[in-house]
Amino acid sequence: MLQLQKLTKRYPTGDLALSDVDLEIPMGQVLALIGPSGAGKSTLIRSINRLVEPTSGAAILDGENLTSLSAGNLRKARRRMGMIFQEYALVERLSVMENVLSGQLGYVGFWRSFLRKFPQSTINEAFRLLERVGLEHMADKRADQLSGGQRQRVGIARALIQDPKLLLVDEPTASLDPKTSRQIMRLICELCDERGLSAIINIHDVALAKMFVPRVIGLKLGKMVFDGGPNDLTPDVLTDIYGEEDWEATIEKVDDEDEETA
Amino acid sequence: MSEASLALGRTWKRPPIISNPILRWTLIIGALVYLIAAVMTIDVNWSRVYEGLERGKKFILAFSNPNFSDRWTDIHEGMLESIVMALASTVAGIIISIPIGLGAARNIAPLPVYLICRGIIALSRALHEIIVAILLVAVFGFGPLAGFLTLSFATIGFLSKLLAEDIEDTDKSQAEAIKATGSSWLQWINFGIQPQIMPRLIGLSIYRLDINFRESAILGLVGAGGIGATLNTAFDRYEFDTAAAIIIIIIAIVMVLENTSTFIRGKLQ
Numbered sequence: 001m002l003q004l005q006k007l008t009k010r011y012p013t014g015d016l017a018l019s020d021v022d023l024e025i026p027m028g029q030v031l032a033l034i035g036p037s038g039a040g041k042s043t044l045i046r047s048i049n050r051l052v053e054p055t056s057g058a059a060i061l062d063g064e065n066l067t068s069l070s071a072g073n074l075r076k077a078r079r080r081m082g083m084i085f086q087e088y089a090l091v092e093r094l095s096v097m098e099n100v101l102s103g104q105l106g107y108v109g110f111w112r113s114f115l116r117k118f119p120q121s122t123i124n125e126a127f128r129l130l131e132r133v134g135l136e137h138m139a140d141k142r143a144d145q146l147s148g149g150q151r152q153r154v155g156i157a158r159a160l161i162q163d164p165k166l167l168l169v170d171e172p173t174a175s176l177d178p179k180t181s182r183q184i185m186r187l188i189c190e191l192c193d194e195r196g197l198s199a200i201i202n203i204h205d206v207a208l209a210k211m212f213v214p215r216v217i218g219l220k221l222g223k224m225v226f227d228g229g230p231n232d233l234t235p236d237v238l239t240d241i242y243g244e245e246d247w248e249a250t251i252e253k254v255d256d257e258d259e260e261t262a
Numbered sequence: 263m264s265e266a267s268l269a270l271g272r273t274w275k276r277p278p279i280i281s282n283p284i285l286r287w288t289l290i291i292g293a294l295v296y297l298i299a300a301v302m303t304i305d306v307n308w309s310r311v312y313e314g315l316e317r318g319k320k321f322i323l324a325f326s327n328p329n330f331s332d333r334w335t336d337i338h339e340g341m342l343e344s345i346v347m348a349l350a351s352t353v354a355g356i357i358i359s360i361p362i363g364l365g366a367a368r369n370i371a372p373l374p375v376y377l378i379c380r381g382i383i384a385l386s387r388a389l390h391e392i393i394v395a396i397l398l399v400a401v402f403g404f405g406p407l408a409g410f411l412t413l414s415f416a417t418i419g420f421l422s423k424l425l426a427e428d429i430e431d432t433d434k435s436q437a438e439a440i441k442a443t444g445s446s447w448l449q450w451i452n453f454g455i456q457p458q459i460m461p462r463l464i465g466l467s468i469y470r471l472d473i474n475f476r477e478s479a480i481l482g483l484v485g486a487g488g489i490g491a492t493l494n495t496a497f498d499r500y501e502f503d504t505a506a507a508i509i510i511i512i513i514a515i516v517m518v519l520e521n522t523s524t525f526i527r528g529k530l531q
Contacts, residue, residue, distance in 0.1 A: 051441065075444045079443070087435060089436055090436070091436045091454060091457050093458065102453045105445035106445060110448045114448075162443055
């Protein structure tokens with residue numbers, strides 16, 4: 001469904017952030033992207049929806065090469081790619097509902113969005129999604145009044161109301177506590193499963209990635225150095241990706257104790 | 263822990279900003295010498311000051327007995343003109359400032375637009391209100407039109423610059439998230455940027471209204487209409503009691519505006 005062909009990004013400073021990344025993601029697959037800070041994980045997912053312009057190579061979504069789209073077609077293509085951010089990236093002074101509805105901006109005209117007159121079907125869908133992530137009673141709260149976990153749920157609802165085919169997820173749990181992190185990861189994976197979405201999840205927490213995803217990609221200095229299942233992540237592989245460290249504790253099977261699912 | 267005990271008794275001082283002591287002391291002594299020399303060049307004519315004291319005293323005393331009634335029609339008209347001028351120029355200035363402010367923010371405008379908008383701002387800020395007013399009075403004649411145009415022009419420089427700086431300080435990730443949804447440029451501004459700058463835009467607008475009112479009192483001195491003209495006439499006729507009345511009204515209005523703006527800005531966060 002998504003193919004990356006020799007995707008390369010060199011920043012104007014000369015730093016090579018991505019180097020010839022080849023990757024194919026089938027429909028409905030959720031994969032985790034791991035690697036040290038500065039390995040190019042964020043650049044990789046931003047090069048797909050062109051928040052970062054790749055220098056060369058191609059990113060092909062459903063047969064359409066995203067890297068060569070005109071501005072107008074790029075906007076249309078972005079509707080099919082929902083994005084979830086590290087620090088939630090909600091518009092803080094807008095209400096929860098407005099934040100969710102902003103996911104539909106690619107579908108409605110300027111005046112409709114300016115006057116907040118979204119179609120009834122969109123509003124129904126927004127309430128359904130808020131209910132699904134457990135925040136239906138928060139619709140008129142301002143986004144900055146929410147806790148971290150709640151904000152990320154709004155971020156998830158905003159990405160899903162786009163009706164995307166692909167989710168680009170950038171460090172969804174980096175600013176959350178361990179328990180909330182698991183709940184958010186579980187929610188993302190469940191929703192991908194329900195809707196048959198593919199997802200690329202950048203994540204620092206290797207143990208957390210292993211708990212939830214069937215495929216892991218390792219990135220190091222802009223190059224793909226690992227592609228396999230979570231059980232193939234041996235200490236040698238992790239040393240290759242991150243450098244020398246005692247990996248036994250990370251690799252240990254993490255108990256998935258009962259947590260309330262909100 | 264022998265190292266820790268060795269560390270006992272070590273003194274510490276904050277390193278000076280200029281580390282070279284010769285340069286440091288040269289600068290300090292130089293600044294002092296310059297200050298003393300500068301004060302000594304001021305030529306004070308003490309006998310003139312003594313004469314003026316008498317007039318100053320009369321003026322100050324006039325405040326204990328301000329005369330609102332004799333020239334009330336003039337004061338009333340001038341005040342109204344000043345208020346209308348301040349309000350109209352603020353509104354016109356805001357409307358023009360918003361697009362220029364957007365264009366002058368480096369993070370959202372392409373380079374050519376940025377340079378043009380920054381150029382307009384620089385021009386508006388380079389020219390003081392009084393100079394613009396003198397020029398516009400020469401073009402449009404005496405009266406409030408020249409004052410209105412002057413204040414609108416000055417508002418653009420002030421508001422666009424501060425607005426652009428606020429836009430440049432906005433959180434990039436919030437705007438990026440809106441862009442990633444496939445929004446158009448206008449939607450992106452409306453959802454991603456506008457909520458972040460709205461409180462400051464409102465605060466600055468009220469502050470500018472306050473400034474424009476005070477400026478409108480000055481512009482009358484060069485013939486650009488408003489209460490300044492009435493005030494100038496009162497001084498010319500040595501009617502200090504009327505002048506005192508006008509100044510008291512100006513102070514009252516500025517204080518009301520100041521309190522309103524503080525109140526409204528407190529309400530927005």
